[in-house]
Amino acid sequence: MGFEDISRRGLVMLGCGKMGSAMLEGWLKRGLDPAAVHVIDPHPSDWLRAQGVSVNAALPDAPAVLMIAVKPQMMQAALPQVAGFGGGGTLVLSVAAGTPIAAYEAAFGAGTRVVRSMPNTPAAVGKGITAIIGNGAATAADLDTAESLLSAIGQVVRLETEDQIDAVTGVSGSGPAYIFYMIDALAAAGEAEGLPPALAMQLAKATVAGAGALAEQAGETPEQLRINVTSPNGTTQAGLGVLMDAGTGLMPLMRATVAAATRRSRELRG
Numbered sequence: 001m002g003f004e005d006i007s008r009r010g011l012v013m014l015g016c017g018k019m020g021s022a023m024l025e026g027w028l029k030r031g032l033d034p035a036a037v038h039v040i041d042p043h044p045s046d047w048l049r050a051q052g053v054s055v056n057a058a059l060p061d062a063p064a065v066l067m068i069a070v071k072p073q074m075m076q077a078a079l080p081q082v083a084g085f086g087g088g089g090t091l092v093l094s095v096a097a098g099t100p101i102a103a104y105e106a107a108f109g110a111g112t113r114v115v116r117s118m119p120n121t122p123a124a125v126g127k128g129i130t131a132i133i134g135n136g137a138a139t140a141a142d143l144d145t146a147e148s149l150l151s152a153i154g155q156v157v158r159l160e161t162e163d164q165i166d167a168v169t170g171v172s173g174s175g176p177a178y179i180f181y182m183i184d185a186l187a188a189a190g191e192a193e194g195l196p197p198a199l200a201m202q203l204a205k206a207t208v209a210g211a212g213a214l215a216e217q218a219g220e221t222p223e224q225l226r227i228n229v230t231s232p233n234g235t236t237q238a239g240l241g242v243l244m245d246a247g248t249g250l251m252p253l254m255r256a257t258v259a260a261a262t263r264r265s266r267e268l269r270g
């Protein structure tokens, strides 16, 4: 199913906040007809209202895709608004954390084609990464449709089992927040060493963005790129001596961070 088919049969979005808006922006840029998009959201943003999509109005009977982008805590209240799409040939595509495929099968009926996904917020600048997994009823074409919709906001990877999505959430779903915090920490450390705040923040942001771009584009591994920065007995070696301490350094801290987020993703299944 391509954008032409979705433009013909319609796409319904349940919830259009940060993640929904990032996806919608990507689809519209790629040529999805705004008239084919029907959004349900209690407080539509001014941006959303300006996109020419239908907002809180009549819905098509059997849209090609139902995109679920509400918070997991809102799911129970939100799903009944679209329960009628069960069995209608609509592909259910979810970006919600925590809510398992089985919850959608229960809501829409067994045999409903479901693709569950986990994106992240760099989606807002087309630099997201989204992991997807389909249920037994989802066809290869459904996974292609999901991949084509989600590739509007960045890379897409396919999972082998649904339970992998908890660790994906811990790594890449929540991961941008860890990196934003690292930027703050790097800037604060620069300030503590006497730099003006704005300069420290500019250095920290550019360093993270530049290192990220280099890690993505270079043929070398992140480990080799780190070695390339590290002169024998130089400044980097002194800094890494702290950051790479086996007991108190980044490795055990990141291990505990991702474990906590992964555990919370499992808990959200309810």
Ligand SMILES: NC(=O)C1=CN([C@@H]2O[C@H](COP(=O)(O)OP(=O)(O)OC[C@H]3O[C@@H](n4cnc5c(N)ncnc54)[C@H](OP(=O)(O)O)[C@@H]3O)[C@@H](O)[C@H]2O)C=CC1
Residues within 6 Å of the ligand: 014, 015, 016, 017, 018, 019, 020, 040, 041, 042, 043, 069, 070, 071, 072, 074, 077, 078, 081, 095, 096, 097, 098, 118, 119, 120, 121, 173, 174
């Ligand atoms: N933000 C992130 O980093 C990531 C988020 N996700 C997942 O994406 C989903 C959306 O997250 P995000 O976009 O950040 O959240 P937002 O709160 O920005 O968006 C959710 C939207 O759903 C609306 N909403 C609330 N109740 C209903 C309802 N009954 N019917 C229809 N819409 C409703 C909200 O309106 P209102 O604000 O008025 O309540 C809001 O506009 C979540 O499930 C989250 O787990 C996945 C990966 C990353």
Ligand SMILES: O=C(O)[C@@H]1CCC=N1
Residues within 6 Å of the ligand: 097, 169, 173, 174
């Ligand atoms: O914090 C959360 O629960 C969501 C899922 C991944 C990122 N944000």
